[in-house]
Amino acid sequence: MTPEMIGFVGMGLLLVLLALRVPVALCMLLVGFFGFANVISFDAAFAMAKSVPLDVLTNYDFSAIPMFIFMGVLASHSGMAGSLFDASRKMFGGWRGGMAIAAVSSCGVFSAISGSSLATASTMSRVALPEMERGGYAPTLATGALAAGGTLGIMIPPSIALLLYAILTEQSVGDMFAAGLIPGLMGLVFYIITVSIVVKLKPDVAAPSEPTTLKQKLQAITGLAPFGGVFVLIVFGIYGGLFTPTEGASIGAFATLLYALAKGMRGRGLWDATQETLALSAIVFFMLVGAETLGYFISASRISFTITEYVSGLGLSNLGVLLCMLLLYFVLGCFMDAIAMLLITVPVVYPIITSIGIDPVWFGIITVLTVELGLITPPVGMNVFVIKATAP
Structure with missing residues (x-):
């Protein structure tokens, strides 16, 4: 078989393995290794297998990933998430559906530290869902608001998904974070508007929140201070040139660790947070090793160039090509985690979008927004399954 044919067979096999529920990282690793061996040689594949893990684990840019994960885990274990929801609930006190709006708002603010949609949905569900249940909220509104709000984690910077996209496509991390800020905030605003419309049309799904005075609302803003402080420190530090994204x-x-210690976190809590960070980081880096291996196979088989030539020959407009890709991401998002999806598809689609003149940063933001939709879309919306674990 020609290298191109081997490439297409390998990608088909990858989809089959994913459908059989084989772990994503292992799928990419196996297909990448054996595909590269068939295109080049087994000796070259073994040499690649020795070098790729070292290259990934010693890549300075990737060291930001466990740091962002550690921030989110510390925020969850130190009680920051509970304080955040309590502050948001007071700010929207007296509103019908105020706790649902507070849940969405808390997800948006928490995502500024977490950087992960699944972590945001999981953490805020444990905090907010019991309160909404006690407040008489319909389960559909309570879980739906948290699932939708959780998707903001991969858009509002600092975002692990935007960071990985920037590294994979050699774009500026600062540019990606800057480009994601306004769409992320717009998503937060429109989710709040949607909750308000739902409770207006169906008053029985939510009860009015406990009224709070103006003084209480203003005092509640102090509950947002830790998140606001860390967010400002990272984002403005990066944009101001004070430090790199990795240093940020x-x-x-x-800074989050200092706050957690000040709030009473001690040895046991810190050890649990460290273990959880290591476990989550290991999963991400395993996927990165698999993606790098798969990337070598894709490059050797030249399927990305073949697809690019084919798409160019179809005579589609840039908008037509973009819509086809977004449809692909929307469908894949219904079945796969956002990070895994980006790691698998970006090496294939990136040459196509650059060849037709689409701005890579703009395309990255549109792609992540589309992936967000997949996180709450049947049949397998990942955020929905996370909340399902919290509320069987």
């Missing part, structure tokens, strides 16, 4: 992640993690 370390500084943000250290």
